[in-house]
Amino acid sequence: MVKIHERKFVSADPDKCVGCQVCEYICAWTKEKAFNPLKARIRVVRLNPLVNISITCRLCEDPPCVAACPRDALTQSEENGTILVDEDKCNGCGWCIEACDYGAISLHPDKKVVFVCDLCKDKPDGPQCVKWCPEEALDLVTADVLAQKARITATKKLFQEALKVAPTT
Amino acid sequence: MYGYAGRILHVDLTTGKTRAEPLNEDYARKYIGGIGLGMRLWLDYSKAGVDPFSPENPLVLTTGPTSGTVWPTGGNGHAFVAKSPQSYGISEAKSHGSFGTELKRAGYDGVIFHGRAEKPVYVWVDDDSVQILDASHLWGKPPAETEDIIREELGDYYIRVAAIGPAGEKLVRIACIINDKSRAAGRCGLGAVMGSKNLKAIAVRGTKDVTVAKPDEFLEFVKEFHERMKGPATKKYRTLGTPENVLVHNALHCMPTRNYNNAHFEGAEKVSGEYLNARYVAKIIGCSSCAMRCEHICVVNEGPYKGAMARVEYEPLWAMGPYCGIDRLDAIIKGCELCNYYGIDSISAGVIVGFAMDCFENGILTAKDMDGIEARFGNHEAMVKLIEKIGKREGIGDILAEGVKVAAEKIGKGAEKLAQHIKGVEVTGYDLRCLKTAALGFAVSFRGADHNRHGAYAFDVKGKFNRLKYEKGRAKYVKDLEDVYTIIDSLIICKFSRGTYYKEFEDLAKVYTLVTGWETTPEEMRLKGERINNLARVINVREGLSRKDDTLPWKVMNVPIPDEGPSKGAYVTKEELDLMLDDYYEVRGWTKEGIPTPEKLKQLGMDELIPIVEAKIKKT
Numbered sequence: 001m002v003k004i005h006e007r008k009f010v011s012a013d014p015d016k017c018v019g020c021q022v023c024e025y026i027c028a029w030t031k032e033k034a035f036n037p038l039k040a041r042i043r044v045v046r047l048n049p050l051v052n053i054s055i056t057c058r059l060c061e062d063p064p065c066v067a068a069c070p071r072d073a074l075t076q077s078e079e080n081g082t083i084l085v086d087e088d089k090c091n092g093c094g095w096c097i098e099a100c101d102y103g104a105i106s107l108h109p110d111k112k113v114v115f116v117c118d119l120c121k122d123k124p125d126g127p128q129c130v131k132w133c134p135e136e137a138l139d140l141v142t143a144d145v146l147a148q149k150a151r152i153t154a155t156k157k158l159f160q161e162a163l164k165v166a167p168t169t
Numbered sequence: 170m171y172g173y174a175g176r177i178l179h180v181d182l183t184t185g186k187t188r189a190e191p192l193n194e195d196y197a198r199k200y201i202g203g204i205g206l207g208m209r210l211w212l213d214y215s216k217a218g219v220d221p222f223s224p225e226n227p228l229v230l231t232t233g234p235t236s237g238t239v240w241p242t243g244g245n246g247h248a249f250v251a252k253s254p255q256s257y258g259i260s261e262a263k264s265h266g267s268f269g270t271e272l273k274r275a276g277y278d279g280v281i282f283h284g285r286a287e288k289p290v291y292v293w294v295d296d297d298s299v300q301i302l303d304a305s306h307l308w309g310k311p312p313a314e315t316e317d318i319i320r321e322e323l324g325d326y327y328i329r330v331a332a333i334g335p336a337g338e339k340l341v342r343i344a345c346i347i348n349d350k351s352r353a354a355g356r357c358g359l360g361a362v363m364g365s366k367n368l369k370a371i372a373v374r375g376t377k378d379v380t381v382a383k384p385d386e387f388l389e390f391v392k393e394f395h396e397r398m399k400g401p402a403t404k405k406y407r408t409l410g411t412p413e414n415v416l417v418h419n420a421l422h423c424m425p426t427r428n429y430n431n432a433h434f435e436g437a438e439k440v441s442g443e444y445l446n447a448r449y450v451a452k453i454i455g456c457s458s459c460a461m462r463c464e465h466i467c468v469v470n471e472g473p474y475k476g477a478m479a480r481v482e483y484e485p486l487w488a489m490g491p492y493c494g495i496d497r498l499d500a501i502i503k504g505c506e507l508c509n510y511y512g513i514d515s516i517s518a519g520v521i522v523g524f525a526m527d528c529f530e531n532g533i534l535t536a537k538d539m540d541g542i543e544a545r546f547g548n549h550e551a552m553v554k555l556i557e558k559i560g561k562r563e564g565i566g567d568i569l570a571e572g573v574k575v576a577a578e579k580i581g582k583g584a585e586k587l588a589q590h591i592k593g594v595e596v597t598g599y600d601l602r603c604l605k606t607a608a609l610g611f612a613v614s615f616r617g618a619d620h621n622r623h624g625a626y627a628f629d630v631k632g633k634f635n636r637l638k639y640e641k642g643r644a645k646y647v648k649d650l651e652d653v654y655t656i657i658d659s660l661i662i663c664k665f666s667r668g669t670y671y672k673e674f675e676d677l678a679k680v681y682t683l684v685t686g687w688e689t690t691p692e693e694m695r696l697k698g699e700r701i702n703n704l705a706r707v708i709n710v711r712e713g714l715s716r717k718d719d720t721l722p723w724k725v726m727n728v729p730i731p732d733e734g735p736s737k738g739a740y741v742t743k744e745e746l747d748l749m750l751d752d753y754y755e756v757r758g759w760t761k762e763g764i765p766t767p768e769k770l771k772q773l774g775m776d777e778l779i780p781i782v783e784a785k786i787k788k789t
Binding site: 018019020021022025026029032033034035036038039048049050052109132134135 | 237238239244267274350351376377378379380381384388392395398399451452453454455456457458459460461462464466468478480
């Protein structure tokens with residue numbers, strides 16, 4: 001099993017994400033050849049004009065969706081940590097949907113089985129949402145890198161004045 | 170059929186019956202979608218001379234061929250069309266956000282609301298299922314709250330809603346229709362038409378796929394436009410936003426100030442885009458499928474208007490700021506928020522307040538007439554109070570809610586001269602006395618005073634033409650721009666993205682071809698734009714509008730700009746207006762009275778509309 005520190009997932013920077021839904025459109029087109037956000041593996045939430053973010057599977061350690069499935073239809077990939085759905089076993093009962101804290105797994109509108117981000121495993125250049133995001137708000141990252149980025153952002157905020165005198169780049 | 174859902178939904182609010190009919194493909198090919206298709210459908214389902222508030226004035230809602238796709242800015246648009254309670258001619262208003270995409274996925278190119286419900290209702294379009302539901306519990310509520318309640322009671326937080334506020338219910342003539350809580354189909358009072366039908370809101374859920382005819386080439390073109398949108402053509406919208414205009418217009422002395430008493434505002438710095446961005450812009454967000462992001466969300470963090478939040482663009486900022494002599498952005502943001510709350514057009518709202526202040530300064534309205542409000546220019550508290558009163562139709566607000574034209578008629582005492590409107594629709598932030606190419610565009614705009622039917626101000630502001638003097642030959646440029654603009658509003662793409670269509674008709678034709686699969690040349694595309702402008706004119710001719718209505722506000726033609734500076738002394742004479750109109754009608758192939766000729770309509774493939782113009786041409 002790939003170690004949690006090496007597991008990369010798609011994450012949106014809340015400061016950069018503007019809620020434009022391009023990721024939804026591109027995801028649904030890549031996976032299903034349709035412009036239909038309901039078929040996207042990444043979904044946008046806008047609570048008010050200032051609160052926007054797109055959310056997809058974060059490849060948890062000991063994923064609760066896998067544990068919740070009564071039919072053993074879900075497994076976690078040994079190779080990259082994505083959630084694999086056995087469509088023959090899944091009956092769309094929705095236990096995994098309830099178990100996921102992020103709403104990252106959904107019931108497919110046509111097929112009546114659940115579906116979730118697979119990091120565009122068929123695409124040599126990786127997740128298409130990351131490639132297309134006009135704001136460069138999406139990134140394929142590990143949890144460690146996310147922490148590093150958060151620390152750097154916090155430090156920059158703390159040292160705003162000093163950075164004006166001596167920019168880091 | 171690609172680019173179209175292939176169906177038009179009819180909702181009869183009087184009988185409660187609904188039915189879906191196939192989209193007329195000939196209409197789709199000729200009038201594209203959006204405002205073009207909407208106006209053509211409106212014509213089919215209305216009688217000449219219909220009162221805007223009559224149940225017989227259908228309210229048409231349309232999407233465009235790009236709606237529901239990932240076309241940058243195009244995926245998300247929708248348009249409303251009906252006869253306007255301001256201009257008494259055809260009117261349209263578009264909005265973006267996420268509502269249009271949902272309607273397309275529900276499987277409709279348009280919805281036509283006929284009749285009038287007996288009591289307040291909202292229409293719930295859930296793919297093929299359409300229900301008319303009780304809205305008595307929503308009556309009186311602002312659009313944002315209406316949206317929240319509907320989502321809650323229908324049990325889906327991704328439902329998209331377009332709603333009117335309290336103003337639309339009370340037939341305030343500048344009422345708008347708001348979707349996604351803060352996006353408005355703003356101008357011409359279509360929210361009041363919706364209110365006259367007792368239709369509080371339209372809620373939509375669409376689960377169907379949208380595809381395009383040539384997906385690979387389409388996505389390649391999308392990618393190219395994403396790149397173009399990162400370039401210079403959209404820089405203004407991504408950085409300072411349209412409020413950048415404040416200092417530009419002020420420097421040229423072409424910013425109507427204090428209800429057209431001046432063309433230059435001494436307090437401009439404090440209401441500039443620079444000032445706004447430095448102090449109030451909290452985040453810049455984007456619509457569904459857009460790659461440029463322009464929505465400058467502003468928040469007030471201190472003072473009497475603490476907590477106010479609204480998106481602010483140049484036009485409302487100008488209307489509630491310089492046009493009222495007000496130099497406080499916190500009050501302007503509050504004013505914008507109130508317009509969203511009551512559901513009124515924020516441009517017209519500001520212009521009406523400016524008019525009321527001018528009436529007060531001239532003694533035409535007293536503090537007693539105005540419920541005790543000392544409505545001097547520059548009084549920000551008065552501005553905020555008057556907007557509330559308009560939204561509620563309370564006290565003086567009941568008269569002002571009629572718009573400046575009708576309000577001036579009711580007030581009398583010479584107030585008509587202070588009412589700055591064209592065809593009953595309030596002016597926008599360009600001083601037409603010194604922007605004479607724009608003046609022509611405004612005078613002939615089919616939906617009344619408006620910069621968004623032509624964009625001809627660009628020639629004046631950017632110095633392509635001598636803005637202080639009209640010269641024969643410019644009408645051709647105005648016409649070409651009008652034709653581009655009707656295409657933009659029919660595909661429905663965003664006008665802020667127009668600069669990214671480097672090759673104009675060629676790029677527009679390419680998008681249309683890739684989406685629909687109907688091979689279309691740039692010239693054919695241009696013809697569609699021309700056809701839609703002629704259609705609008707034919708409808709206005711049927712409704713009794715003519716050359717006499719293609720005019721300019723009283724002050725534009727009677728009060729020269731007084732300010733020392735680059736525009737001093739400028740105004741438009743009757744002779745100059747006649748020169749403009751003659752030039753324009755000739756380029757359009759219309760009669761001296763501004764009526765499209767049968768030959769022109771024949772050339773554009775609009776033979777069935779010839780009887781309408783023939784009847785009028787015989788009379789004149």
